[in-house]
Amino acid sequence: MSMREGGHRWFEPALFQHLPPEECRDLLTTKSVGRVGFSSPDGPQVLPVNYVVHRRDIIFRTDAGSALANAMRGSRVAFEIDDIDEFLQSGWSVLIVGDADHVDDPDLLVELWGDRGPQPWAVGLRTQFVRITPTRLTGRRVLQS
Numbered sequence: 001m002s003m004r005e006g007g008h009r010w011f012e013p014a015l016f017q018h019l020p021p022e023e024c025r026d027l028l029t030t031k032s033v034g035r036v037g038f039s040s041p042d043g044p045q046v047l048p049v050n051y052v053v054h055r056r057d058i059i060f061r062t063d064a065g066s067a068l069a070n071a072m073r074g075s076r077v078a079f080e081i082d083d084i085d086e087f088l089q090s091g092w093s094v095l096i097v098g099d100a101d102h103v104d105d106p107d108l109l110v111e112l113w114g115d116r117g118p119q120p121w122a123v124g125l126r127t128q129f130v131r132i133t134p135t136r137l138t139g140r141r142v143l144q145s
């Protein structure tokens with residue numbers, strides 16, 4: 001449904017607010033699906049993943065032989081979550097830029113295979129845990145004035 005009628009907005013122009021890092025970290029705990037952006041031999045890709053926040057890192061699981069897993073060893077990536085209300089034309093987004101790598105720590109792997117780890121929705125073996133360590137965390141909220 002379009003928010004325009006006769007070429008006019010139903011609402012006043014939106015206001016952008018930059019979110020402080022602590023609010024961004026809080027918002028990261030409210031979702032379980034985000035999007036990871038990375039470079040691949042086929043060019044840039046953005047894929048949805050189920051994730052958890054572990055300390056301040058993002059952790060997700062993928063197929064160990066997948067293009068995603070291969071691209072996640074020592075790579076700079078982006079990770080994004082959002083919540084959008086298209087009717088009210090408002091919402092928020094959080095963006096992480098960070099370094100991705102495979103999780104190799106045996107103690108952490110034991111913890112992640114338990115109830116604390118991400119639970120992928122996709123079928124198939126998802127045995128490779130990936131950690132994104134944030135180097136930049138930003139967020140913004142758009143509100144109608």
